[in-house]
Amino acid sequence: MRILVIGGSVFLGRAIVEEALRQGHEVTTFNRGRSGDDLPGVTAVRGDREVPADLEALAEGREWDAVIDVCGFTPRVVADSARALSGHAATYAFISTISAISDWPAKRVDESAPLWECSPDAGPEDGDYGVLKAGCERAVEKYFDGNALIIQPGLILGPWENVGRLPAWLRRVSRGGRVVAPGDPGLPMQLIDARDIAIFTVDQAAKGVNDRFLTTGPAGNTTFGRWLADCAEVTGASPELVWIDDEFLLAREVEPWTELPLWIPSTPGEVGTWDVSTAKAEAAGLRCRPVAETVRDTWHWLKDRDHAELERRLPHWRRHGLAPDKEARILSEWDAG
DSSP states (O other): OEEEEESOSSHHHHHHHHHHHHTTOEEEEEEOSOSSOOOTTSEEEEOOTTSHHHHHHHHTTOOOSEEEEOOOOOHHHHHHHHHHHTTSOSEEEEEOOGGGBTTTTTSOBOTTSOBOOOOTTOOGGGOOHHHHHHHHHHHHHHHOSSEEEEEEEOEEEOTTOSSOHHHHHHHHHHTOSEEEEESOTTOEEOEEEHHHHHHHHHHHHHTTOOOEEEEOOOTTSEEHHHHHHHHHHHHTOOOEEEEEOHHHHHHTTOOBTTTBTTOOOOOGGGTTTTOBOOHHHHHTTOOOOOHHHHHHHHHHHHTTSOHHHHHHHOGGGGGSSOOHHHHHHHHHHHHTO
16 A cells, blocks of 8 residues: 555654554655654655645655545644645545544543534634644545545553653653652553554555544553553652642642643543543454553653653653652642641
8 A cells, every 4th residue: 555644753653654664555754854753664755734835746746545644733734735635545544633522521422422613724723722623624524535534542652752741750750759649549541552543543544444433542441550550660660659639739730631641630521531432443443552561662762762852852741740849849748738
């Protein structure tokens, strides 16, 4: 199969390219060459998807069996790509997000759940991340003349992570000492490895599937306590995990998702966070490796790298993790009762 990957140099995009090459497909990547390096074996086309002339040059004289769009965030921009590539591929696979579903995380959701209202021609000012992703999905379905494969991932982890959630925990746990651990250690979670999404996406694109799939780990494939224990085991550290109540942390203005990555306080508006139906994707072939394997492989990728250089290239990393002085203050106040 001939595959065009829009993006393809970092995290999920890199995993998709790696999987496509492993399966023996011919891969073209289209990106600006700024976020990361293209993998050996691809045909790299440099360009900016927001520049019409670059899209025209990409499409001219080329055809693929499938396009996999990993880096579409604005409906208007995705619409331009879908129009430019219509007639040059049979399938357009778009990597969306579970955040495009308006009922999530307040409710348990499946593929029948409604999307946020958003025009397929919306601009960056017309909504937040999830709203705009919903518009991007509609842009592919409206403007691409062919199969529209919509992938809606949940929480993605794995080697080459460019967001910094699992790396933040691995780095903190590896330092040892007393570690603020949020909420309930028995909280069931749903985590998925980028490499498993990559396998599923490439397989569905190869089949020319015209459908949408929620792609995350099976419900309860780990707990917060088990996940942090995996971090300790792979790093060889012996931290003391101090489990602190949600209310105590919120009262001290600890930011969910970022200062304590993957921590979501237990509130009525969040009950569906880790309760997403994966039945449809599993029936179509989605398989997920153990979370402990993802943690191990991410640490092996991370431990010997230049973290300062990674933070420079991946600015989201700097947003994740609790500052040492704030962590020490919270632990002291918790001890004081």
